[in-house]
Amino acid sequence: MEVSVLRLGHRFVRDDRITTHVALVSRALGASTIYMTEVDESIKETIAKVGNNWGGESDFSIEIVQDWKSVIFNWKKNSGKVIHLTMYGINIDDAINELYGLTKALVIIGAQKVPREVYSLADYNIAIGNQPHSEIGALSVFLDRIFRGNELKKNFRGGRLRIIPNNRGKYVKEANDTDIA
Numbered sequence: 001m002e003v004s005v006l007r008l009g010h011r012f013v014r015d016d017r018i019t020t021h022v023a024l025v026s027r028a029l030g031a032s033t034i035y036m037t038e039v040d041e042s043i044k045e046t047i048a049k050v051g052n053n054w055g056g057e058s059d060f061s062i063e064i065v066q067d068w069k070s071v072i073f074n075w076k077k078n079s080g081k082v083i084h085l086t087m088y089g090i091n092i093d094d095a096i097n098e099l100y101g102l103t104k105a106l107v108i109i110g111a112q113k114v115p116r117e118v119y120s121l122a123d124y125n126i127a128i129g130n131q132p133h134s135e136i137g138a139l140s141v142f143l144d145r146i147f148r149g150n151e152l153k154k155n156f157r158g159g160r161l162r163i164i165p166n167n168r169g170k171y172v173k174e175a176n177d178t179d180i181a
């Protein structure tokens with residue numbers, strides 16, 4: 001399934017780290033694109049550096065958009081479904097079997113309260129439980145559920161460095177197989 005993320009809003013300065021983390025989670029947990037509104041262009045450079053080090057550079061992109069409604073309309077025009085994550089939605093467990101059948105999903109999350117019309121533009125309003133928490137938490141759980149945990153085994157091709165998983169500490173090699181302390 002192709003999954004992209006649309007993140008609405010950004011509170012200047014206060015949200016800088018959260019914005020970076022939303023992009024990092026999208027990249028690491030299997031989304032192919034994140035569309036963001038109101039953010040600084042420097043986010044692209046930050047995430048490009050991560051891809052340069054850890055791979056998967058060509059598998060993930062960031063698009064900064066002004067007109068978020070066009071992203072939704074274009075997505076729907078291209079046979080994609082729109083899933084809005086909100087504490088007011090239906091529990092993910094009650095929709096997951098239907099969501100597994102989708103081929104293209106655009107996941108909307110908000111930096112704060114989202115415009116009312118997002119609820120009606122969405123094909124699904126999905127809650128990761130009906131308590132308030134965070135867009136990073138909601139997105140992480142959603143991606144893990146939709147990909148059934150397989151996203152954690154994704155191969156990020158290329159990159160300068162790779163981790164050799166280790167229970168005792170950090171073991172990192174360069175792409176040419178040289179050990180790094």
Ligand code: SAM
Nearest residue numbers: 085086087109110127128129131133134135138
């Ligand atoms: N009251 C807000 C709401 O509408 O969900 C909480 C805003 S929260 C600071 C920012 C974003 O986190 C929301 O726009 C939503 O995408 C996500 N979020 C927070 N709690 C959630 C939950 N329980 N289920 C799904 N998404 C959630």
